[in-house]
Every structure is written in C-alpha cells, then in structure tokens.
Amino acid sequence: MSQQRALELLRQGVGDPAANFHTDQWESIDAIVIQRCRLLCVQRTGWGKSSVYFIATKLMREQDHGPTIIISPLLALMRNQIESAAKYGVALGTVNSSQSLEENTLNKQRLLAGQLDALIITPEQLANDEFVSEVIIPANPGLFVIDEAHCISDWGHDFRPDYRRISRVLGNIADTPVLATTATATKRVVEDVVEQLHVEGQEIYVLRGQLTRESIHLQNIHLPKRSQRLAWLAHIIPQIEGTGIVYATTINDAFLVAEWLRSCGITAEGYAGSIPRLSNADSAVKREQLEQALLNNQLKVLVSTSALGMGFDKGDLAFVIHYQSAGSVVSYYQQVGRAGRSIDNAYGVLLSGDEDQEIQNYFIREAFPKQELVHSLLELLEEDSCNGLKKADLDALLNYAPMKIKAALTFLIAEYPTPIVKDGPLFKRTVNAYTMPVEMIKRLSERKTGEWQEIQAYLREGSCLMQVLAKALDDELATPCGKCANCDPESAFGLSYPHDLGQKAVEFLGNTMIAIEPKKQVGNGHAQAASRFQEYNFPFRLGDLAHEQGAALCHWGEAGWGEIAVAGKRAHVFDPRLADACIKMINERWQPNPMPTWVTYVPSQNYPKLVKGFAELVAEKLGLECIEAVVKVNQTEPQKRMENSDFRCKNLDGAFEVQNVKEGEAVLLIDDASDSGWTFAVIAALLRRAESGPVFPMAVMSTKSN
C-alpha cells in the first residue's frame, strides 16, 4: 500500500510521472509513517526534505491522524511552501508574528476545524502557553517536524533556548512520530540531538547523507579594510556568470554593501531579518519579495545577514561570498553550502577583514543576558505585592535597553523549571527558585571562542579547503577536492582590482550619511509623556515642536570618519577635516530645506570645548553666525549611561534652557554624537517653543548600534 501510494504522491508533487525517490527519502517516510519512529535526517540543502514531510503528512491524514506541526526558525518563501504543499494534496498554513492578526486567526480556526493538514510555526510559539493550550493541544497533532534540529543541541553552532522546550515537550509523549532535519551537524551534535529526542518505547534512527558539495570552488582572501573588500566585490562579481548571495555580519553592513554594488551598476539588494525602517509585517512582505526576485533572477546579488538561511533553496546559485568572516566553520559551511546544488561549478569565497574580531567579540558578549539584569528583573517581580508586570513597566523601572530586557525575558522563560511565566500581558514570578546557569553560559561562551579560533585557522589553511570543512562536519572527504584555491591555485580569483575602483570605494565610505529621524511623540500617551517630562510638560504628540530630518556623518568608530571622530572626542577637539566632510554632506547629500541661517549646539558639562569649537568652525565655513542658544542649568548623568527612553527623558527633563533664539529662522543644531535622539528632540522642542524656525540637527557620529 504505502510505498506505491507514496510514490504516486511524489510524482504528483514534483510534477514528473517518472520521478523516483532520492536515497533515504522512502526510508524516511517509512520510518515515520509505518514504523512510527523518531528520525533525525542529516541531509544537505536540496535533498528534498519537504517532499518527505509533505508525503508523510498526506499518508497520515489518509489514516485519520491529526495534523502535522512543523517547527522552523525563519519562514522563507511561505507562499511557495504553501503552493508546493498543495501539489501533494496537503493544506498548509502558518501562524507567526510577522503575519497579520486576521490571517493568524483564520489559520488557527482552519486548523481546529480540521481544514489544515499541516501548520508551520516558529519555536517561540511553542513557548507561548496560550497558543499551545488553545491551538496545538486541541488539534491533537499526529506528527512533529523539527527543522534545523541542530539548534536543539548546545553542542551545535546555533543553540537556541526555545529549542530546548521542544525536546522537553517531545520527551513527554512517546508514540508520536517525530522527524528532525538538519543540513549541518557534526557527530557530537547528532549524538546530542538523538539523546534529547530519545524516548523509551520508541525507536529513533539517524539517516545521514553526504553534506559536502563537490561543485563548489572554495577560496579565502584577507583584505583588511572595508574599502578593499568593496572594491574587490565590485570587480569580481560582474565576472561571475549567474546569481549569488553575499553574506555580511551586521544589518548596516548588508545594506551598505548593497548600496555600493548598486552604485557600480550591479543589481543588488540588501536583506535582513528586520528591514530598516519597516514594521515587522512589512519586513516579512519585503523579504518574500526579495527572495522571489533572487529566485527569478531579477537580482544579480542579494546581500544578506545570516537571516537568509533556512528554507531558501536556489539550485543554480553560482556564488556565495562572505564579505566578513562567519563565526564558526559549521555556520560558514551552512551558508556556503547553498551554492552549486544543481550546477557543476559554483564559487564560495570567504573574505576577512580587520573588523571581524570586534564584531565577533560583541556577539559573544551579548549572547546571554547579564546577571545583574536578571537579578534586578527577578527582584522586581518577587516583591510581595507584585502580581505581575507588563513589559512597558519593566522598561520604565530598569535602566537597560528594551531589547536587552526582552532578550532576558525570552531567555528566562525558556529555562526549566522557569522563574517567570507570561500570563496575558503580565510577566509573573513562579515559585521556582532560580540561579543563572553560569556553568552552561561559560561553557557555551568558551565554545564560541573555540569556534572562532577554528575558523581563524581555516582562513590560514594551506591544504585542501573542502577537506577541512568536511572534517569539521564529520563528513569524510577521502581525497583533496582539486578545485579549491589551495588545490588548484590557477583557478582561483585574483586579489587585485583597478586602482580607481579602490578610490571610489574609499570615497563611498567617506560619503556616508546617517539619517536622524525626528521623534513625533514623547510617549505612547499623555500619562507616559507626563511621567517622562514632569518639568518640560511636552504634549505627547510633539507636532510643531518636532525637529526636521537630521543627519550624522558616520558611525561611531567605523573605518574612515568614524575613527577620526572617536580620536577627536578623546582629544577634546575634532579634526577640522570632519567639519569639511560635514559641510560636503550638508551641500551634496543632506540639503536641508530651508537652508539654516544660524548655528547653535548642545552644551556639554564634560566636553565643553569639543562641540562648541566644532560648531563655531562649521558656522565660520558656512558663513553663518554661531550662537550659544542652549544652556545647561542642571547637572545630569551622562546621557549615554541611560539605557532606555524612560531613563533618557527623565535625565534630560529640566536640564536645559534656551536664550537668544533667532525667531522664525531655520537653525543648524550641532552635537558630537546622537544615539537615541532624545537630546536633539528635547532641545529642538525648547528652541521651537522659543519661536525658532525649523530645527535641523546634525551629529558628527551616530552611536546607534545595529
């Protein structure tokens, strides 16, 4: 019965009456549907795991089992997956946070009414108790599919707390088949995942195929400066036939590189988990458009953070180039392994540069919440009278960035037994005693450092690169690949690029401009506005008191102006070239309208000469008057120590007074650095109250991190 039926479904699903199963595909379906076991499938991208789980779902539904729940971290190309599932006769839906509320509600209803055969969700949703009680439990699922299963293992390169919950839950239910899939796993990770998913009374198997791809030509190139790598990319990419992906480590870098490539005539777009200036929902739509554009060959290059991963599969991807180093050999392989699935020759180049170490250090530091934050958070929730606090309350009471508070909450909720639980909008303390798992955190941080050293070694590797990668994955490659830059140096890319392209890149980096968006509101309502500004009493909607769009010249510390600016701050005087650069930015890129007729600046109690001197210089070069219109009347804490809006506003409240304003005249308001923009917002509002014309804020540096 089943094998014949399964083959029918395969042929129907791929639209080819002569199609046959790849190695291990039928065995996987058999293990799940007929033997009702647990299976860990370690297979490279493109092997066809979705065929396996769609067919398994269809067969199980035909036997009256409950629907399949598919757990996957990031949802690429949902629309395509839904269409693909339909070809197998599987009605697939999804519930996730980037979809609209209406769509989510509709999908939930359809699942409960038995109209959906499978539902894709993210691991975070399994942590959502309400979702579990109201949707998953009543649906009585017949099969669980865990995508990117290596995330379960804390031996893996991508360990995620929410995945721990999955293995606990699955540990409670013997008899239910589980299919776990991954395209990257070392032996140690496989062992670990198997142990976590193992349940007495149910067999668990591993089916492992070869992970390495023979068609990829690997190469490592060290180019210390960003401008060098930008020039190299612009030079080489047009010479490669076909489409590809460039990976960057940060969102800023991804969009910067995309903009650069476009300025050189290459069709490129940036891609990240959250697209700058777009809401969650709009980001999701945009991401889908970008993925589709690359699939349709409407783009030459997609420049992305690691977000472009799971689920994206383009058979003829000709190159995967890393603009900056990956964090580990395994994640490098996972990304570069996207290339060359169904073509004979593809290129995987790993560029490395000076900034890699600092970026990596940042990620290692920020991977887990700090003990002081967790301690303060739990203390608040533990108070005798506390019956739960909302996120907004926690933000107001804790001097930490909202994102960090959110990360701490996510981390704590995934702990077991958990110290906190979410009940509606409220976070509550449970009875469980709690200490941070310092040992585990230390171990994981050390492992991350070890992985970093491993990839540093890979970058210096002299022998066959493919063999090194294969070994790191416990995939044996018996003989050298013969294709990589070490095996066949003749075939490798050169390191050089035209000199003027290099110049152009340097200029491009120097011509940056970072927008400073005006804040339209000082709070989410009258109450919050009043609590933040008890002295200034700003209306919660600023209206006319808001400033115009402002600009910063560079990112704090970044190559080029950023480094010069940081040095200037330390020396208490800015290099005059920065003034020229700012003026160039004003005239060529920013072009404030109406052009300011006077200049003022933000007074500093710790750096009195720095900003004043700079503002006077800029004013002189622009031929404008510089007026000391803003005066500090209260001592305050350094604004940079204030970690969230509530603290920032309260620190600024009543701190300044304005004088000698030129009424009705547009003004350039200068500061050395801008982070959240509250200082500009507050001072601009005061200037506007004193009848000044439009206010144009300008900072030398932006310290907003991304």
Add this chain to the structure above:
Amino acid sequence: MSVTLNNQNNLYSDNVQAVLLLSTFFSKPKKDEARPLTAIEYGRFARWLHEFNYTPSSLLHQFDEIVSKWKDPKGKITEDRLADILDRKVAMGLALEKWQRVGIWVITRQDSEYPQLLKKQLRHISPPVFFGVGNKALLQNGGLAVIGSRGIDSIDEQFTQAIAQQAAKENINIVSGAARGVDETAMLASLQAGGTAIGIVADSLLKVATASKWRKYLQNEQLVLISSFYPEAGFSVGNAMARNKYIYTSANFALVVRADEGKGGTWAGAKENNENNWVPLFVKQQSDASGNIVLLNNGANGFELQQSSDPWLEQILSAAKLTNANTKPTNLSLLE
C-alpha cells in the same frame, strides 16, 4: 514497570500517564469531544480493573482485551470514549510540560505522597489525581479545616484570624479552600504567624501558583496548594461543591465559622460531613448565622475563643465527639 524517561526532568510511569489520560482535561473541553472520567466514574472503573487484576497502565498495552470484558453498568464508560481519551498523548505531553515548568507536580492515588487521611475516608471516590504546588509533605499533616463563606464581616474575620494564629502557635495545620473570605483569612493568618496550611482549590491552580499572596509561603515550604481539577479549570459551582469534601477529609477536625441554613457550599459541606461521619464538627457559637444555629442544635460541638496561654485549641479539639453517634467501619482495604 516500564518508564518514559523525560531526560530533562520527571519520570512518568505508564501508570501515571494512563491515570492522567483517563481522568484529566488538558485544555478547555470542546463541544463534541469525549470527556475524561469523573472521579466517581473513575472510581467505578478502577475498582473493576483491580478486581480483574488489571492496572491503569494495562489499558495502554491490553486495550482490546480489557474492553472486550468491560461493560459499564451505568452505560457511560464506553469503548469509544475510552479509546478517544486514551488517544490524547500529545495533548498530555504539551500540557504537562507547561504545568511542570511553573512548579506544578502530579500525584496519583498509588503514590505515598497522596493525602492518606483523605484516601482512607473517601476510598474509591478519592480523586485519582491531585495537581499541586509547594511542599507535598504537608499533605499528611491533617489538622483543622476552617470553613466559611466568601463574604465575612469584621467580627468573623477577627475570629478566624485568632483561631489560625492559635493553631500556628500550637503547630496545628490549617486546611481550607483558599477562596476569598474565611478560607484565605484562615490560611494567611496561620502562614503569617509561621504556621502551615493546605489549600485545596476548586479552580485555576495555575493562576494561584503564580499569585503574589501565596508565593512567599510556597517558596518557604509552609504551604501546599492542590487541586483535583486540571490546573486551568475555570470556576464551576459543581467543582467547588465537590472539593469541599476533600477539605474535610484531609483534616482531623473541622470548624465552621459561618453557614447559612439550606444554601451555599459551607452548609452543603457541613451536611455531607455529618452524613458521612468524616470528622468531628465544630461550629462558632454566638453567631447570628442561621446555619450555625441549626448545626449546633443538631449536635455539632460549640466553639468559642479562649484566653489562655495553655494549648487550649488542642484541648478543645481532642475533647470533640463525632456528630452522629454511629461509628464508621474501621476495616478498610486500601484501594488503588
């Protein structure tokens, strides 16, 4: 006994799983869904299983054999219903994980940690499962059940607090329902005075387990809260009435602070206690409550606060008599 190893945490034996599948909801009941067995239905079925040398876990391995022999005299526990409720493993796994995370544990009748007093009294209608949070060991302490309505005046409030404080002083455990009013007053007063308490709740154990008022005492091991209903059960009058018997039977003595004749849970519970002769009943004297008066007239022990530095509470309680002169059979066989 084969064991499901949940490597992060608990061992749930087949037997515990089977008992849960038979008797517990895991989420809000849907309209046409098969319902798990009530305590009474469970009792009936479990007795039959025992007689035929089966255990609940047998249902997981010998289902066909069992249903071929079983026929419910009341016609409610059908083969289809059993098959449906036993098929809820995934739902059970998810629900258990959710509850365990916040510190809720499960005990069944076979466990030594199950309240033994209650089991002796109720026998085959003792609930198959209790969910709970806090110090399990307290469940064997017996003590004084304090019972009364949700609305109390300041006189009754002071009375209740005084009793509870005296109980704490004399190391007498308080048993109550954790509801607003008399229950909460008695429990909190005892806990605040360093005493212990058992709270038997009729609904929403999950919410209660994270409520600030109990948290400190749960963490300090002074308090245990249990429920025979699943942790997310909502309030229902039926459940509240049903759980009253668990309050009486977990204690050695009971004290009614305020009852209205003929209506409400307090009255119904007291009547039930007397009909079944569970524990000696005390009733607050000098009360205008109609129920108090009737109960006292029908033989309940009168109760008044004493001003003495001696352990007067202990003395009063041990001098008590059962309301009905009939004695109960003492020869009980311990059931599953």
